[in-house]
Amino acid sequence: MAAARERLQELQKEITCGVCQSYFSEPVTIECGHSFCRACLSLSWRVGATNFSCPECRQVPQVRELPAMNRHLAHLTGVVKELSCQLLHSAEGQHQCAAHKKGLKLFCEDDRTVVCVRCSQSSEHGAHMLSPVEEAAPRCREKLQNIMSQLEKHLEEADTLLAQEKRTDVEWLWMISGEYDKLHHFLMMEEFQCLESIRQEKKASQDRIFQQMQRVQKLMLNLQQAGHKPNVDLLQDVRQLLGRSESALSQMVKAATPEMNECPIPGLIEMLNRFRVDITMDPTTASPFVTVSEDLKSVKAGEAWQVDTEHPEDSFCHYVFAEQDFSSGRQYWEVDVSQLPQWILGINASHLKRRIGRNVDSSASVFLLQCVKKKDGYYLQTYPESLNHRVKGPVPRVGVYLEYALGTVVFYNVYRCSPIYRFFPISFTEPITPVFSPGPPLPGTKTGPMSICPVDSHLGACCFSCL
Template identity: 35%
Template sequence: MHSDIPEAFQKELTCLVCLNYLLDPVTTGCGHSFCRSCLCLFWEQAEDPASCPVCRQRSEQTNLKTNFLLKNLVSIARKANLGQFLNSEEHRCGTHKETKKIFCEAHKSLLCLVCSQSQEHRAHRHRSTEEAAEEYWEKLANQMRSLWEKIQEIERNLKKDGRGTDPWMFYVYRYGDMIRKTYQMVTPFLQEEENYYLGSIIKESQKICKQIRKRQEEMSGKKTDLKVIYKELMKMSYKPDVELLQELGDKLKWSESAQLHMPQPLLPELRARPITGLMDWLNRFRVNIAFNNEVSSQHFRLFDDVRSLKYEHDSLCVSLDGRTSRYFAAWGSRGFTSGKQYWEVDVDGSWDWAVGVCKDSWTRKNDGILKESNRDSFLLVCVKEDHHYRLWTTTPTTPLYIEKPLGRVGVFLDFDSGSMSFVDVAKRSLLWRYEDGLFTSPVRPFICTGHT
């Protein structure tokens, strides 16, 4: 940094980590400023929570915005330095002794006005050197931000499956146990069909396990590749303007090409299989449910809670979908305290939906449905996450790895054993079965649907 700009002023525009001019400057709560890339890398490598690299004060906000005042001041200082560099005697055009104020995009070279009009260069695209340099610094900052976001996206996706295939296999074996109990309840004499059903689930799950491991390897490899590129771009941020103009183009192409094909996390899902005699058996307990106490709202906390749910021990994160829906919720006109009941609910065409039962206490207080201490609702919940649907259950909140039903969902309540099952009516298959001993107090049917 050599120019007529006072050294003290230039110091204020210097990153306290890399000691170069601030690139895409951000300012922490304590008032210290850094290059966005320097601060991101520092926070990623630090063992402690996000804190200032200088004073170590904890940062309450990690998604910092660009400090445009500093950015503009850095731009002024860069232009002054570049102007001084170009006007120096040793960097003038050797042939015409004029200042090289023209940048040739084709040859990535600095030219004086006379050279730019020569036969060699006249057909090329020319710009002022200062203008080109500022645009290249902006391109570099934008590319680094884009690249970092992709790296963090891969990191989040890897954390979703942080324990590899363990959560998937745990679900498969648990689902197999539900199938076994359902067969014993509905068709106890079809042992051969039951064994075939369970065997096919195991084979399918093992195939998916291999796919999960392969996808994780792909994402880890891509993350490593992107980090290599990111560090190369950081090196470019230390270059003087002229070298940046000459070398950045190839680095940007490298980075953009690497971001074209991003591996996505595999969302494992079991295919629903019919259970012989299931619907005939369930219809023996069919009841007509009249829903009342309707509630209509633009916001229903249940679905936002599911979409933003985080299991810290599983490192599971679900992104919010920004779409606005209108929700309709209703409770059954009567509750149940004994016996077996089966009813069906049409959820076809719903954006989000939830069906099941809840305790009377929750009908008066629609709050805290997903709190760990809450035991007032027993629901099958479907939410749209990004471009796919995901099923969950409440009490406890559990993600289900099975395809979303279309049309009608059946609810079978066995109050005597304290259990409840959800079925895909169209495919005559089991979606989920709550364990025995679940209910000890009266419950009533519940439904909520959302439409955009």
């Protein structure tokens, strides 16, 4: 009996699938000589996608199709399974209950365990559904086979779903790529139109200046000729000549200060908002002539801040620094200056953050944007650069973008979604601190605060269009 069992175990190894570790079901043999269940090999190749290798030796067959069923191996499998059942029946008599030393003849359907007759009569199993082992075993095999069929069906459905997902992924990726292509094309067209508009405005401005120069040259020639006229003739023409001269001079002065172009860029502020940072003002760095609010979000010019009415351009400016320093990454913040006719914003790239005084140290690395109110309008100026442009109206909200690694500081008109000025490149070597100044205030006027906008106070992309 022992020898027969050993021989049967050897045969069982020969008819066992290397994938599911069970008896072959519709066995197939591939080129390398290894055999598997047809369903197991199909599943393995499905999961392995383009590999199509042997699950056991990993050799890739020449023909990538499932071979026909190995009928000889299928017959052998059936014979061995029948012998195994016979041996199992003969061995079942040898299985005994550990408690009563009796043969395990019954199967408890409730507990799903085999018991002897005496166990079945105990209080533990007395009320349970019991079946003879010979009847219960085939039912269990049938249930397991049904489960296997269901699992195989689920695998096939999952395989179909996976294929659908792959097709959908490709379609989705192409769709997203197409939308980005449209967006890129749209932005390129917007860029072209914006640049073309600026070129045309610049050309028109240059043409006006050139025409003005021609008029001035003609006027100079007339003045030169008038200087050689007799006294009476000169005095008769002097009124007209002086009037033309004054007009030409005023127009030349106006042309010498260009007007700032506005170029709204769709999505610009939305993109910058990805880098919004929450900053506050440091009251310990504030000049005595400015007052910082309790929430550290606003600063206002104090009543003691007096401006020289005769020479306002020589008036001192007073500042406050932010509490935060930046030495890496990208940051963006917005400042509400709608209640101020004049203001200064920027950054300090020096270690002298804690210096308290009337002015930012001119020897420090400061980069500032200043709004100045004059009789003929508002002007935006920069330090240390030479920007001095008129603007059509006050800028109520200014955005500041800092990119430390590239050495870039850019100022934006938030409501117009338009850039104002860029400092680039700057070699930053120290932490960067935002700087604020709510003035200098205009003489005889009351001004409001300069306020850091909350991080969540975003403007819509169309805000500039309705202003």
